[in-house]
Amino acid sequence: MVTLGLNPVDWLVIAVYFGFILGLGYYLKKFTRNQEDFFIAGRKNSSWVAGLAFLSANLGALELLGMTGNTFKYGMYVAHFYWIGAIPAMVFLGLYMMPFYYSSRIHSVPGYLRLRFDEKTRVLNAIAFAVMTLLVSGINLYAMALVLHTFLGWNWDVSMLISAGTVAAYVTLSGLLSAIFTEIIQFFLIWFGLFLVSALGIIEFGGVREVMARIPPSFATLWSTSGDPAQNGMVITWAGIVLGLGFVLSFGYWTTDFLVVQRAFSARDLRAARMTPIIASFFKMAVPFLVIMSGLVALALASDPKSGFALLRDGNQVNYDSALPLLIQRYYPPGLIGLGVTALLAGFMAGQAGNVSAFNTVWTYDIYRALINPKASDDLLLWMGRVTTIVGIVLSVGTAYWAKSFPSIMDYMQAIFSWVNAPLFATMLLGMFVVWITPNGAFWGLLAGMGSSFFLFLAVKFAWITPAAITLSPVASDMAANFWRAWWAWVICFLVTIGVSLFTRRKPREELVGLVKGLTAETATVAVPFIKKPEFYGIISIVVLILLNIYYW
Amino acid sequence: MKSIWYFVGLMLATMGAIITASALYSLANPPAESKVLAHLHPDLWWGFLMLAFGIFFALLHRRKTVR
Numbered sequence: 001m002v003t004l005g006l007n008p009v010d011w012l013v014i015a016v017y018f019g020f021i022l023g024l025g026y027y028l029k030k031f032t033r034n035q036e037d038f039f040i041a042g043r044k045n046s047s048w049v050a051g052l053a054f055l056s057a058n059l060g061a062l063e064l065l066g067m068t069g070n071t072f073k074y075g076m077y078v079a080h081f082y083w084i085g086a087i088p089a090m091v092f093l094g095l096y097m098m099p100f101y102y103s104s105r106i107h108s109v110p111g112y113l114r115l116r117f118d119e120k121t122r123v124l125n126a127i128a129f130a131v132m133t134l135l136v137s138g139i140n141l142y143a144m145a146l147v148l149h150t151f152l153g154w155n156w157d158v159s160m161l162i163s164a165g166t167v168a169a170y171v172t173l174s175g176l177l178s179a180i181f182t183e184i185i186q187f188f189l190i191w192f193g194l195f196l197v198s199a200l201g202i203i204e205f206g207g208v209r210e211v212m213a214r215i216p217p218s219f220a221t222l223w224s225t226s227g228d229p230a231q232n233g234m235v236i237t238w239a240g241i242v243l244g245l246g247f248v249l250s251f252g253y254w255t256t257d258f259l260v261v262q263r264a265f266s267a268r269d270l271r272a273a274r275m276t277p278i279i280a281s282f283f284k285m286a287v288p289f290l291v292i293m294s295g296l297v298a299l300a301l302a303s304d305p306k307s308g309f310a311l312l313r314d315g316n317q318v319n320y321d322s323a324l325p326l327l328i329q330r331y332y333p334p335g336l337i338g339l340g341v342t343a344l345l346a347g348f349m350a351g352q353a354g355n356v357s358a359f360n361t362v363w364t365y366d367i368y369r370a371l372i373n374p375k376a377s378d379d380l381l382l383w384m385g386r387v388t389t390i391v392g393i394v395l396s397v398g399t400a401y402w403a404k405s406f407p408s409i410m411d412y413m414q415a416i417f418s419w420v421n422a423p424l425f426a427t428m429l430l431g432m433f434v435v436w437i438t439p440n441g442a443f444w445g446l447l448a449g450m451g452s453s454f455f456l457f458l459a460v461k462f463a464w465i466t467p468a469a470i471t472l473s474p475v476a477s478d479m480a481a482n483f484w485r486a487w488w489a490w491v492i493c494f495l496v497t498i499g500v501s502l503f504t505r506r507k508p509r510e511e512l513v514g515l516v517k518g519l520t521a522e523t524a525t526v527a528v529p530f531i532k533k534p535e536f537y538g539i540i541s542i543v544v545l546i547l548l549n550i551y552y553w
Numbered sequence: 554m555k556s557i558w559y560f561v562g563l564m565l566a567t568m569g570a571i572i573t574a575s576a577l578y579s580l581a582n583p584p585a586e587s588k589v590l591a592h593l594h595p596d597l598w599w600g601f602l603m604l605a606f607g608i609f610f611a612l613l614h615r616r617k618t619v620r
Binding site for chain 2: 017
């Protein structure tokens with residue numbers, strides 16, 4: 001076991017963090033007066049607050065540890081998750097989809113499905129999302145306890161229960177508002193807490209070029225080896241990256257996953273809501289400095305026997321997730337170790353709070369009010385939100401213990417994402433941009449997409465079909481199979497939705513005003529100068545993305 | 554309601570002060586086992602940077618309120 005060896009000063013830094021977030025939850029409680037405040041933070045956040053929360057809801061510690069480890073395993077190709085696998089989708093959300101979401105004054109993504117289609121499509125998505133959120137929340141909790149146990153020697157049960165209790169306390173007190181506040185704090189802690197890992201790594205080698213010179217050439221490029229899957233670390237073709245990750249998984253996650261989109265709903269006006277994902281896109285592009293650079297530094301160190309650096313091993317398996325904690329141990333003196341551990345803790349807890357706040361909203365509006373009590377009062381909804389937060393945390397703890405019994409939990413997590421998000425993106429895309437898509441088309445398309453994704457996962461898992469049948473290449477990694485499975489689920493949902501819509505009854509056009517392109521007034525930001533429009537910043541974001549891809553080609 | 558940026562500033566300043574104080578103590582009483590690049594004293598200048606940034610942020614936003 002590696003122990004980061006916490007000193008009293010490190011404990012003090014951690015205690016300051018816990019004190020601040022609990023104090024914030026208590027302070028914000030008096031500003032949480034009704035269900036609007038609790039579930040969508042009163043729609044009063046600036047684009048900067050909503051934008052940083054939007055990014056932070058996704059930037060959990062599971063991702064920080066996992067992506068640093070994945071860089072060690074796959075090389076620079078992991079940067080695709082942050083660039084082509086995120087930026088186009090975030091800009092698309094801000095420019096084209098947000099006007100439909102925000103203008104319809106909904107509280108959740110399933111709420112849009114009810115307005116655009118019908119109740120059954122909404123409930124189908126709400127139940128799938130609620131299950132997914134609880135599973136992801138439990139996995140997040142499990143991963144946190146595992147990390148604290150492995151690297152700090154903390155008791156598994158105690159660390160999990162303390163963290164879950166803290167999140168339950170502050171989310172119950174003030175809902176999405178406190179979740180967003182802690183996500184902003186997490187954003188700063190992650191940057192201040194982990195920036196030095198990459199910076200000191202670069203200093204140790206004498207520059208970025210020196211780091212790159214010490215890693216295998218196939219690990220140091222983004223696209224130049226993507227023509228042949230055998231030539232790159234991720235064992236994938238450019239088509240798998242573009243179609244699976246860049247299109248379906250990325251757009252499916254960033255434009256329809258309520259966990260992140262909910263942050264934009266809290267913005268104070270349409271322009272702020274549209275700017276939310278665009279502001280987040282600039283910071284998203286910068287995250288590889290923290291995770292990719294750290295992974296490359298770890299790879300460069302591991303290739304030099306004199307460095308004394310080697311990843312941990314669990315039996316015969318290399319523990320890739322140990323890369324980041326080992327770098328913290330290598331470079332950070334007392335005080336900074338506390339800051340680094342706090343950054344990871346903040347990431348875990350903010351991820352947990354994000355999942356729980358999304359769960360309580362979807363449960364309260366899209367299941368409880370839709371199916372159980374349509375006439376629920378404002379006070380009852382607020383009460384239900386608070387109770388659901390506690391229930392959600394308790395269920396997450398249960399899920400965490402369940403996750404503990406699975407040997408490869410990341411496989412299941414990827415399956416869950418491609419099961420819910422990938423087909424939903426086809427439903428949303430058709431619903432927002434094609435007037436004649438019908439409620440029955442959306443429902444059966446979504447069901448077929450979710451079912452096929454689940455079936456493909458099982459078929460590969462139990463060898464009913466070979467992975468090559470879905471990846472269209474003779475060799476493929478697990479990651480490549482995930483990308484391609486998402487693509488096929490999207491295609492099936494897309495085709496079934498269109499097919500069924502051709503033969504079923506459409507909704508009257510007057511009921512679709514404000515929900516579909518072509519029936520919605522272009523109210524966005526007509527009177528604003530071009531340099532203040534979301535379109536201007538969206539274009540800059542895409543240009544920076546293109547330049548980064550060319551530079552690291 | 555006070556702005557979130559005010560609380561961010563307060564927290565960073567508090568943590569920065571703790572890290573700076575710890576770094577100064579380590580400077581006066583060097584630990585037996587040092588980390589890689591310890592001679593650069595990253596805790597000292599990073600703690601000071603956090604302290605300065607935190608104070609600046611807290612002062613800048615101390616009077617701002619939301620709604």
